[in-house]
Structure formats: C-alpha cells, structure tokens
Amino acid sequence: MSDTMYxxxxxxxxxxxxxxxxxxxxxxxxxIGLIQNPVIDPLGSGYPAxxxxxxxxxxxxxxxxxxxxxxxxxxxxxxxxxxxxxxRFFLAEVxxxxxxxxxxxxxxxxxxxxxxxxxLKMLGMDPVLPDQGYYNMGQKAFAQAxxxxxxxxxxxxxxxxxxxxxxxxxxxxxxxxAVTLHFITVGLVFAGLLVHIYMAAISPEERPGFKSMFxxxxxxxxxxxxxxxxxxxxxxxxxxxxx
Amino acid sequence: xxxxxxxxxxxxxxxxCKGCMIACKVANNVPEDQWRNWIKGESGMSRPGKHNxxxxxxPGACMHCDKPTxxxxxxxxxxxxxxxxxxxxxxxxxxxxxxxxIPACPYGARFRNATKRKxxxxxxxxxxxxxxxxxxCVDTCPTKARVFGDINDPDSEAGRLFLKNKExxxxxxxxxxxxxNMFYIGDPGPxxxxxxxxxxxxxxxxxxxxxxxxxxVGLSGLxxxxxxxxxxxxxxxxxxxxxxxV
Numbered sequence: 001m002s003d004t005m006y007x008x009x010x011x012x013x014x015x016x017x018x019x020x021x022x023x024x025x026x027x028x029x030x031x032i033g034l035i036q037n038p039v040i041d042p043l044g045s046g047y048p049a050x051x052x053x054x055x056x057x058x059x060x061x062x063x064x065x066x067x068x069x070x071x072x073x074x075x076x077x078x079x080x081x082x083x084x085x086x087x088r089f090f091l092a093e094v095x096x097x098x099x100x101x102x103x104x105x106x107x108x109x110x111x112x113x114x115x116x117x118x119x120l121k122m123l124g125m126d127p128v129l130p131d132q133g134y135y136n137m138g139q140k141a142f143a144q145a146x147x148x149x150x151x152x153x154x155x156x157x158x159x160x161x162x163x164x165x166x167x168x169x170x171x172x173x174x175x176x177x178a179v180t181l182h183f184i185t186v187g188l189v190f191a192g193l194l195v196h197i198y199m200a201a202i203s204p205e206e207r208p209g210f211k212s213m214f215x216x217x218x219x220x221x222x223x224x225x226x227x228x229x230x231x232x233x234x235x236x237x238x239x240x241x242x243x
Numbered sequence: 244x245x246x247x248x249x250x251x252x253x254x255x256x257x258x259x260c261k262g263c264m265i266a267c268k269v270a271n272n273v274p275e276d277q278w279r280n281w282i283k284g285e286s287g288m289s290r291p292g293k294h295n296x297x298x299x300x301x302p303g304a305c306m307h308c309d310k311p312t313x314x315x316x317x318x319x320x321x322x323x324x325x326x327x328x329x330x331x332x333x334x335x336x337x338x339x340x341x342x343x344x345i346p347a348c349p350y351g352a353r354f355r356n357a358t359k360r361k362x363x364x365x366x367x368x369x370x371x372x373x374x375x376x377x378x379x380c381v382d383t384c385p386t387k388a389r390v391f392g393d394i395n396d397p398d399s400e401a402g403r404l405f406l407k408n409k410e411x412x413x414x415x416x417x418x419x420x421x422x423x424n425m426f427y428i429g430d431p432g433p434x435x436x437x438x439x440x441x442x443x444x445x446x447x448x449x450x451x452x453x454x455x456x457x458x459x460v461g462l463s464g465l466x467x468x469x470x471x472x473x474x475x476x477x478x479x480x481x482x483x484x485x486x487x488x489v
Contacts (some may be wrong), residue, residue: 034350036320037315040318048360057334062336062339120246164338167340168357169355172341172342176446179318180446180448180452184449191460195466198467
C-alpha cells in the first residue's frame, strides 16, 4: 500500500504554481525597486537606484513591472479557463476550516517546528497533531492569504496601471489608496511566503509534498501521515469505485 | 558648490501683462484651464480712485524648494530634488499621476496635467535651456521682472542680484516651511498666501504601515530561522515520527 502513489495536482496546477512563483519573484524584485522614498523603502539601501540604472531608468523599471503584472494576471485568467474545476476544488478546500481541529493543529505545529514536543508535554498536551484534510491548516492559511492578497494586489495594480491611461484627476484619492494597499498586501503575503518556502522546500518533512509540485503525485505513506482525512476519503472512494 | 537654479523677481517691475503665463503655456503645451505659473495681485487695485499703497503684481511658479514637501509625498521618487542643479524635477516616465504631490505643495504650484494624466509644474524649460535659451517666461517678460539663473554662481545675473540684494530679498511665506528658491527683491506684495503642505491620508497610512510591515516580515523571518535552527540541531526524523505517526 505504501508504494501506491496518489494524485494531488494536475499538470495545469503544477504549471500555475511555478508560473506564479516566477512572476511573484520578478514582480517583487522590480516592485521594491519602484519604492524610492526613505520613509517606506523596505530595504533602506541603494537597491532602487542600482536596479533603475541596470534597466535604463525608473520609467523602464515601471514598464517592466507593469508588463510582468499583466502577464501574471493573464496567466491566471487562462488557468481559470483551462482548469476551472481544479481552481474551484482548490478554493473550496482552502477556505474550508474546522476551527477546533485546525486551530489546535496550527498552535501545536508552530510549537513543534520551533521548540519541539517538550513544551507541549510540559503543558500536559498530546504532541500528536490533529488529522488534516487535503491541505493542512498552515497550507490553508497561506493559500487564503495568497488568494485574497493576490486579488487585492491584482486589482490595485490594475488601478495604478490605468491611473495615467484613463483616470482623471478626480480619481487620485482612489489611486493613492491603491498604492498603499498594494504595498501593505505585498508585505503581508511576503511574510507568509517566507514560511511557505521554508516548509515546502527546506524542511525535510514536506519533501514528498515538494516533489509532488513537479510530479503531481505523493506516496500513500505520506498522504496517510500528513493528510489523513483526505487519504481516508480517497481510500473509501476507491473502494466504492472498485465495488 | 552645486548649482541652485532659481528665480530672482522684482515685483515692482511687473505690469501684470500675463506675457509670462502665455509664453509658458505655449512653450510647454499646457492644457486649457491649466497653468504652470501665475501673477498674483492685490484685489481691487485696478479700480479708479484712491487706494492704499503702491500697486504690486507678484509673478510666481514652482519655487524649486530646498525642503520640497512634494518630494516627501512621492512614493517612487518620480519627483526629486536634482542634486546637481537644485531643480525639483518630475520624471514623467515614472510618474503614474497618483496625485500625492499636488496637495503637498503649499503654494499650489502643482497640478495633474489633464492630457498627460501626470503631475505637472514649472521645470524651468529644459528643452529651451538645452538650446541656450532662457525659460519662456523669463525670455518673454517685457520689463525683465523675472531673472533666472544659478544663485550659487556670482558671475550669473541671478547670482549677482542674489548677492547684491541679499538684505532685502523676501520669500512668500507658507504655513509649512519649504525653503523656496524664488526670491523677490523688496516688497513682493501679498507675501503670506502660502498654505499648508497636505500629505494625502493614503500616503500617511503607507508611511505609518511601513515599519509594521517590516516588523511582520522580520518576525516571519525569525520564525523560519528558529525552525531551521531546530532542524539543524535536533534533526527532524525523530521529531517527525513522534509527531505524525498515528
């Protein structure tokens, strides 16, 4: 049984994940270079000036950032057309929370990952994590932040893109808030992204999950231990099918 | 010493002909109902009969301040103080017309260009200067009320006037001190009409939020380091079995 591989991602899901990852990286690198005000510059260094001189000026950097942003949005729209079912499944799974189980999982997992099982035992708590479904609460939390944040970033980005193309002077209040929301949302999602990258790519525990982001499948043993509720559901579904 | 391009204005020479305003509009293709410069006058002065004091007209425009509040309001550095020339410049390729800088000027020198949809103001006519000409308003002024040049260069006309009249130079006061580089010789007429530099609430929110965002990203980074530290020190295999095997 442990040799059986279970399907988790379609080809389009895998493509979208890495397409999004590359877009976000490039958008982040170019976007930070567009902030040049000593009070808000996230790095507080000469980074924007260096990047601007590399691409031939701030105007070119802005164009590059806008082009990447539009490519990112178009990529998402194409994905939604190709795999709407997959996107709907993803959203349903990501936003389905069973509060007691998931909050307990989140608290325990955070303690286990940083301090280990001892503090939990000292408090008289069982260090065993509650069973999780298709996604665990950590994955769900970051996915929710990415979905909501992504929509906010895309909408505010489009508002800024259209600012000097269609909007009149009366719209500047809205454009100013779009700038601010874009900045804050990217910051918050980036904070989550750091944990996501560590958990998925650096921590050895999730190695099979990381591999599945290339192959689309995970071993049964991993599915059983990490996504028990999903594993059980798939098992019973399979039995029904074979009967 | 770096340059400081500036205007030295003798308001007593101004005859309110509006030549500078028209010349600017034509040279810079400024849209209808929008102006990069102005002439301010005392109200009622042109009525016949007795009135108090002398007639004064006050030409003005962007004052290319030493402490430009418009620059502080710009998130991207699309408007900046040029260190070499002392000008306050707008990089139109980088400006998206968010409008933050417009209320941030206490002199109302900025506007959102209706055609370009970007911030606009006096730029001392760089295209004309590149050809060895003076800014359009200065060039056209029939009474030479406006003098333009580098006030740090004692050999320029502006620098000569700046040094010679140092004692009697005045600036238009605003409720926010921006150290403007537009100097009037003697009495400029109304001199305290400058308002307050207003930073839009969205820009204030972004400035206030910035340290919190840095803090949250920092905390997240610390969390990752803590996990990485535990992974390297305690290893994760034993940990893994203990926690996840049911």
